[in-house]
Structures are given as structure tokens and as C-alpha cells.
Amino acid sequence: MTWRFYRGFMTITVNAVPTDDDIIALAAEVGLRCAPSEARHDREATFVTEAYAEMRESGYLKLAVPAEFGGLGAGLRQVVLAEGELARRAGSAALAAAMHLYLTLVQCWRHRRGAPDAEGALRRVAADGLIMATSGGSDWVCPTTTAVEADGGFRFTGRKRFCSQAPVATVLSTSAVLGEPGPDAEVLHATVPLSSPGVSLVETWDTLGMRGTASHDVVFDDVFVPAEKVVGRRPYGRLTGPLLVAAIHFAPVVGAVYLGIARGACDEALRALAARGQDPDPAAVRQIGEMTARLRVARWALLAAVEETGEDPPADERTLVTLMVAKRHAVREAKAVVDLALDTVGGPAFFRASPLERAYRDVRGGPFHPLTPEATLALAGTDALAAWRLRSG
Secondary structure, eight states: OEEEEETTEEEEEOSSOOOHHHHHHHHHHHHHHHGGGHHHHHHHTOOOHHHHHHHHHHTGGGTTSOGGGTSOOOOHHHHHHHHHHHHTTOHHHHHHHHHHHHHHHHHHHHHHTTOTTHHHHHHHHHHHOOOEEEOHHHHTTSOSSEEEEETTEEEEEEEEEEETTTTTOSEEEEEEEESSSSTTOEEEEEEEETTSTTEEEEOOOOOSSOGGGOOEEEEEEEEEEEGGGEEEEEETTOOOHHHHHHHHHHHHHHHHHHHHHHHHHHHHHHHHHHHTTSOOOHHHHHHHHHHHHHHHHHHHHHHHHHHHHOSSOOSSHHHHHHHHHHHHHHHHHHHHHHHHHHHHHOGGGGSTTSHHHHHHHHGGGGGGSSSOHHHHHHHHHHHHHHHHHHHHO
16 A cells, blocks of 8 residues: 555555555544534534535545545445544534445445446546435335336436435435335335436525534435436335345444544543643543443444454345444444533533534434434344244244
């Protein structure tokens, strides 16, 4: 691996697989540059534009593109490491980028299985700055958007919520139900350019936390989608097919973001205690220890889940359970750690100017991402019962 610096950025001249240290160093540098504008975008609920400019220039947005296609060649585990490091300093930037990065990993997965369009998409990410967004958190297994057959393709109509990084995205990975919604219906998964006639953006993102992600609504008004843009189909109401592949790659990446925010909160608590110029009381020391322990165990869980399922994970329910359980643990521990950080620092953390106040709000977003913590337990329980019955004959 050969490294060079450009405008202070550590960038890669790719001739080998990057090491974990390489990836973490790049994410840390990007995070330091993204951090100064996070507070303003949080106050104004505006998109983290400066952060995306930095991520483009550094090559961070092509992190997961294979080296032979012009990217940095990071695998799933390294994307998890990078997103945790970036979120430690810039939570909204990291969460917005997570949506693009996990979809890049999905394209890598599809390419390894011979999908004819995947290589082109990956090369466009590296060469043209293609940014992929998703509507997966909007209506999940039961799309509210409808599709009707048309000459050469389909026409999509409906509204999608929670489309992070919508202001700068090039294409949207989305779904629509063909026919009347119900158990007999079929769901189409497709990529739709956001420049397509009939696509519009409605700025709705005014939320408690993660306010810089600009996760606005995208509206489809009789949008033509060519048949070749349909990447897969699945039964209505079932987490299978393209959605299953997406969920498997999404879970560890988004879990890393919220855990990274919690690491940043722990850092801030340590800084605040050190700034007081005296030895902290035993209660504060204990709280620091609890934060550190929770962060380490949650990080172990996330990385162990990725190791267990592998860099090229099979698209099956066991893989989904493993990665969703790890995500559940990460987002729950992230909330607990940030709460402890506020308790440790005390009153100063209650002010809007404190990074801890923003971290407190941002980590509240973690449990809303599918699968939710409760849905994950239901899935894990169902899987455990099925496995027990199989063993028992």
C-alpha cells in the first residue's frame, strides 16, 4: 500500500489491500475536517455539505469500491471500522455516508455473483462520484409505492421517507409493489436516478437528532423505470431477496455509526474531567470505567458478528440474525454510554453548546432503523425455536 498526502488528506495509491490502520487513519482525518460544521447543520437542520466535499476529495466515498475499479478496496469489516471512527467526530456525516457505503458493499456482493450491472455502478462511484441513497427505512417489507407495467418497464408512484443524503444523491435504491398490496403481490426492487422526470424532493427533515443527514422525502409521480433497472423481486411482506442482502450489509455499518458517536461522547467526558484540573471523584472514575467497558464489549460484538458471517456473507436468515443482534447491542449500548457521559460531566452537558447534548439526541435515532431492537428479538427468538425443533427432531 502506497500512501500520499493531498491538501493534508491521507489518500491511497492503490496497489495492495489497505490495512485496518490505513482505513482508520483516513476516517480520523476526514472526521477532523467534517467536525467543525456539524453543530451549525444540527442547529439549522441543513445537509452536511462541507463534509461531503471533504469525503469526495479524500476518496472516502469510494472506500468500498474494489481497487481494480478505482476504489480504495475496503471490505465490510473495514467499512465498519471507518464509520465508527468518522462518527466519533461527525455523527450526521457518518450516518449519511453509511447509506452510500453499505449500498456500495451490496454492489460488491452482487458483482461477486455475476450481476451484469454491478461493475458499472462501482466504476461510476469511483470515477464519476455516483452517490447511492436508499428508501429502505421508509416502508421496509411492505412498500407503499406502487408499480404498474408499461412498455419497456414500469411506472412508480408514491412517496418515500427517510432518504438520507437526498440533496446530493444520484440514484435511489427503492421498491414498489406490483399489483394490489397483499400476500399474493410481488415487490420490485430497482435503482432510480433522482434526475428522472417525475421525481421530486420534499424537505421534511426537522427531527430530534441526526439533523444534518437531510433524510427528506422523495416523491415518485408516474416515474418510468426501465425493466433493466429492476434488480430483483420478492414476495410482498417478506424480508427476502434484494432487501435481505441490503439488510445484512446495512446492520453492521449503521451499528458502527451509533457506537462511534458514543465513543466521541466518552472522549468528551474525559476531556471535561481533565479540564477541571483536579482528580475526579470516585463516582466519576467508575462511570468512565463503565463507559469504556460497554464500548469495548459492543465493539467486540459488532466485529465478531462480521467475522462470523464473513466478508462475503450468505444471504440467509442466520446471517441476518447474527448481524441484527450485533446492531441491536450497538445502538442500545450507544444510548447507555451517552447517558453516562452526560451524568459524568453534569450540568455543563445540558447546554446546547455541548457536544454531549447533540450526541444525546443523535443516538436516539439508532433504535428506529430496521430491524428495531424489539423486532430483532422476535427474529432471534423465532430462529432459536426453529433450530431447537430441528435438533429435537
